[in-house]
Every structure is written in C-alpha cells, then in structure tokens.
Amino acid sequence: MxxxxxxxxxxxxxxxxxxxxxxxxxxxxxxxxxxxxxxxxxxxxxxxxxxxxxxxxxxxxxxxxxxxxxxxxxxxxxxxxxxxxxxxxxxxxxxxxxxxxxxxxxxxxxxxxxxxxxxxxxxxxxxxxxLAPFSVLETPNLPTDELWLRGGFPDSLLAANAARSLRWRQDFIRTYLERDIPQFGPRIAAETLRRFWGMLAHHQGGLLNIAQFARNLGVDAKTAAAYLDLLADLYLVRRLPAWHANLGKRLVKSPKVYVRDSGLVHALLAIPEKETLLAHPVVGQSWECMVMENLLIAAAGKAQGYFYRTSGGAEIDLLLAWPDNSLWAVEIKRSLNPKVERGFHAACEDLAPARKFVVYPGQERYRMAHDIQAISLLELATQVAEG
Structure with missing residues (x-):
C-alpha cells in the first residue's frame, strides 16, 4: 500500500x-x-x-x-x-x-x-x-508522466492498464454528476455541469473569465459563478490567486482556474493515452497545472501559492510565499532543454525572489544561470515539503 x-x-x-x-x-x-x-x-x-x-x-x-x-x-x-x-x-x-x-x-x-x-x-x-489525490511525493517509484496522464486518484493511477484507468475516470465523472453533486447543492442539470467542467478542462490554467463561461453555457454570470464555487468546494477545481502588491505595475488580478487532477482533465477531453496527449493543444497547460498542483500539495500549511503577471508581459507561473516573507519563483517547462523567457527575468526583477527554479521533465539538477536552477518536479516538491 x-x-x-x-x-x-x-x-x-x-x-x-x-x-x-x-x-x-x-x-x-x-x-x-x-x-x-x-x-x-x-x-x-x-x-x-x-x-x-x-x-x-x-x-x-x-x-x-x-x-x-x-x-x-x-x-x-x-x-x-x-x-x-x-x-x-x-x-x-x-x-x-x-x-x-x-x-x-x-x-x-x-x-x-x-x-x-x-x-x-x-x-x-x-x-x-x-486529503488530495496521490502526489509525486507519495509515488516516487512511478514515472512522473504516469501520474500526469492518469492523475492521482488511487483506482485510476493503480489500474492494470491505461484503458481501465480511463474507464474509471469516466465513471467517476458520471457518478459525480448524476449522484454526488446533487447531494451538495441545488439541482443542476448533469449535462450542463458536464459541459462546464469540460470548458474548464479546455481552459486549463487560463485566467478566469466568468462572463465568457456564462455566455458559452447560456446562463447568467451569477449561475456560472455558483457552478465554479461548487466544483471548488468539492476540491475538484482550484482558483490560483494573482499576486498583488503595490509595485507601481499594472498587475493581472483575475485568478487562474484549473481542474486539479490532470487525469480528470484528460478524461474530460477524451484523451486516452500519452501519445494523444502529447499531440493535444492542452498538453503544455496540462503539464503546468499538474506541476503546480503537486507543489501546492507539498506546500500545504507551509507556503501560499500565487502566480504573477503584469500587463507588460512579466510573468511567473507559480510564486510560493513563505511565512518569513521570502518568495520562491517557479517557471514550468515541458521540455528537456528548457529556456527561461524574458518575462520571467522581468518578473524576478520586480519581486526579487530568494530562490528561482525551472521545473522540467528531466531528472538532472543543474544551474541555468547563476541564480536559476533546472530541477525535477519530485526534487522540488521534496524541497518545498521540507520548507
């Protein structure tokens, strides 16, 4: 076990x-x-x-x-x-x-x-x-890509094969929509909520625009916001807040929103295996959100998570704020040869984080610049958990 x-x-x-x-x-x-x-x-x-x-x-x-x-x-x-x-x-x-x-x-x-x-x-x-789904810290002997593809729900991650894993996640979604969610909130048509959940998966890691979701669903903004609140209350969706401080910059204030379990994202988008995922437009955002979720699980009770973005293009994918007011800046890349973009450097100039990391799919830890390190998800999650 x-x-x-x-x-x-x-x-x-x-x-x-x-x-x-x-x-x-x-x-x-x-x-x-x-x-x-x-x-x-x-x-x-x-x-x-x-x-x-x-x-x-x-x-x-x-x-x-x-x-x-x-x-x-x-x-x-x-x-x-x-x-x-x-x-x-x-x-x-x-x-x-x-x-x-x-x-x-x-x-x-x-x-x-x-x-x-x-x-x-x-x-x-x-x-x-x-209690969150299995994280990379709990499954260090499994390939990270397996956790990414199947997600962290035990019956999905540990299924005998990819087909059974996908079938479990599809059944999980159906059961939630038809039986479980009606216990927790007002009656919502299962198909309407299924469409909304699917929209969130397509929009994985994007800025929250509740008015756009409402228009696409054919409901008012208050109703769409209630749907989002319900899925967040059930720990199925996360709203990652934007970092805001008086820096003299025009900061993005809308939160990012994403389906917390990457396996559910792939089931909602009918992505059966890794080859299909790698060719899908959601691949980059799916990887980014899986990394963010694992790091936020590791940071629970220790550090608060944010993202940082300005209208001028400065951006940090994940900002961990520690109780001593220090910041860790995390850039996330789905590449074995990651490059740090100008926006990350600009954001670091604004915030002066104590540590700077680039999470990538490789295993080797190395210095990309004098103060930026490329690191695997497992190693950074371990470091975050240790505080």
Missing amino acids: IKRTLATELKAAVGYTPAVALLGPRQVGKTTLALEIGRQINALYLDLESEQNRAKLAQPELYLADHQDKLVIIDEVHRAPGLFPVLRGLIDRARRAGRTTGQYLLLGSASPDLLKQSGESLAGRISYLE
Missing part, C-alpha cells in the same frame, strides 16, 4: 483535537487512511451510507455516549448535519471530565453544508485536514 504523507499529521491531530474533519473528493482514499489510523487505536467505524449504521444513530446522543472511550470514525458525515450539535455537547461533556484528545474523526466529500455546520457548531473543537 502507498503511504500517505498526511498520515502522520492526521494521527497527531487526532491526538490533540476533540474532532478532526478529513475532507477531500470521493474515492481519494479518506476511508482507507482513516481505517489505517483506527487500527492503531481503539476506534469504531460508522458509514452513513449504510442503512444499518444510520439506524444506530437514530438516537445519536445515546449511542455515541456509550462509545466515548473510543475514537469514532464517521464516514459521509454530510448525510447527517444534525449530528454536529450532538457532537458539540458530547465533546464539551468529555472536556469537563478532563478528556481533550481525539473523540471523532469525520470524513466528508467537502460538502459546503459540512463546512458550514461544523464551523457553526464545533468552532474551537475541530481541525480540518485535506
């Missing part, structure tokens, strides 16, 4: 916080990770998609009070938002009795209702952790 880098942090959080919410898209491995943690301690697992387990919680306060000596893992917790006030009461009762360590591990597919309910009812009692 592939070890998840979040496992240590999750186990620690369970040790010091009364409730921990492990969030992320479906099929990303939340249940597997939670059960692994549960096997190491005295844990009880409840899946709210099971009628039998839902029946156990018909009187939740009575049932859970009988198991306060255990870590209770509640899967698909968004199906029972009424649980949160009950959990608050049980946690407070346990605190008065002197217990402050983990009592509840809540798993959810990042429902906005889950965040709202838990935020209102469990403030000061809950920690949030996000």
Whole structure:
C-alpha cells in the first residue's frame, strides 16, 4: 500500500483535537487512511451510507455516549448535519471530565453544508485536514508522466492498464454528476455541469473569465459563478490567486482556474493515452497545472501559492510565499532543454525572489544561470515539503 504523507499529521491531530474533519473528493482514499489510523487505536467505524449504521444513530446522543472511550470514525458525515450539535455537547461533556484528545474523526466529500455546520457548531473543537489525490511525493517509484496522464486518484493511477484507468475516470465523472453533486447543492442539470467542467478542462490554467463561461453555457454570470464555487468546494477545481502588491505595475488580478487532477482533465477531453496527449493543444497547460498542483500539495500549511503577471508581459507561473516573507519563483517547462523567457527575468526583477527554479521533465539538477536552477518536479516538491 502507498503511504500517505498526511498520515502522520492526521494521527497527531487526532491526538490533540476533540474532532478532526478529513475532507477531500470521493474515492481519494479518506476511508482507507482513516481505517489505517483506527487500527492503531481503539476506534469504531460508522458509514452513513449504510442503512444499518444510520439506524444506530437514530438516537445519536445515546449511542455515541456509550462509545466515548473510543475514537469514532464517521464516514459521509454530510448525510447527517444534525449530528454536529450532538457532537458539540458530547465533546464539551468529555472536556469537563478532563478528556481533550481525539473523540471523532469525520470524513466528508467537502460538502459546503459540512463546512458550514461544523464551523457553526464545533468552532474551537475541530481541525480540518485535506486529503488530495496521490502526489509525486507519495509515488516516487512511478514515472512522473504516469501520474500526469492518469492523475492521482488511487483506482485510476493503480489500474492494470491505461484503458481501465480511463474507464474509471469516466465513471467517476458520471457518478459525480448524476449522484454526488446533487447531494451538495441545488439541482443542476448533469449535462450542463458536464459541459462546464469540460470548458474548464479546455481552459486549463487560463485566467478566469466568468462572463465568457456564462455566455458559452447560456446562463447568467451569477449561475456560472455558483457552478465554479461548487466544483471548488468539492476540491475538484482550484482558483490560483494573482499576486498583488503595490509595485507601481499594472498587475493581472483575475485568478487562474484549473481542474486539479490532470487525469480528470484528460478524461474530460477524451484523451486516452500519452501519445494523444502529447499531440493535444492542452498538453503544455496540462503539464503546468499538474506541476503546480503537486507543489501546492507539498506546500500545504507551509507556503501560499500565487502566480504573477503584469500587463507588460512579466510573468511567473507559480510564486510560493513563505511565512518569513521570502518568495520562491517557479517557471514550468515541458521540455528537456528548457529556456527561461524574458518575462520571467522581468518578473524576478520586480519581486526579487530568494530562490528561482525551472521545473522540467528531466531528472538532472543543474544551474541555468547563476541564480536559476533546472530541477525535477519530485526534487522540488521534496524541497518545498521540507520548507
């Protein structure tokens, strides 16, 4: 089994916080990770998609009070938002009795209702952790291009062959549209949302223009923005903010937007294998966004991610802002012989980053200039994770 880098942090959080919410898209491995943690301690697992387990919680306060000596893992917790006030009461009762360590591990597919309910009812009692699909740090023995083509969802990445991987991703998209998304928001026609998701894949890594998306869908801008919010809340899409500071420059302020998992991008665009991908117009942006996503996963909790662009053409693909106010500038190239363009140099003159990197598909690390290094994704992700 592939070890998840979040496992240590999750186990620690369970040790010091009364409730921990492990969030992320479906099929990303939340249940597997939670059960692994549960096997190491005295844990009880409840899946709210099971009628039998839902029946156990018909009187939740009575049932859970009988198991306060255990870590209770509640899967698909968004199906029972009424649980949160009950959990608050049980946690407070346990605190008065002197217990402050983990009592509840809540798993959810990042429902906005889950965040709202838990935020209102469990403030000061809950920690949030996000489990992303497999990253390059968790799969160092697999070719990076395999992770790029198939994406990081376990069943897709580890499928027996490319055809099965693609079929899994196609089924995943269909299930999300027809069954899962209707649980989280207002009724949206599956075909309309499928078209919107596909537009985002075609627009991978582009600047957000919600008015253009709305026109293409035949809806108003408010509706298109709500679709985007929903996909972002479900951790399927990321909005990468633009860096803004008083530099005396005309800065681009719109965020970049992209589908977070590259395998889903390729499924949405009907790209079955690497040869087709390499000939597809999305290839450069797909690679760029896959690299950015992996670096942002590695930087989670350590550095904030941005991009930088001015109207004059200065640009940095990914800017990592560290707590000490230092900046790392990252240029991303899908070439074994990468070249740094004038816009990157101009942007670095504006921002004076402490470190400058060019991520490329090769393995050798070398100096491109006195202060710019070409580096592989795995090596830079490792460096970012170490801070």
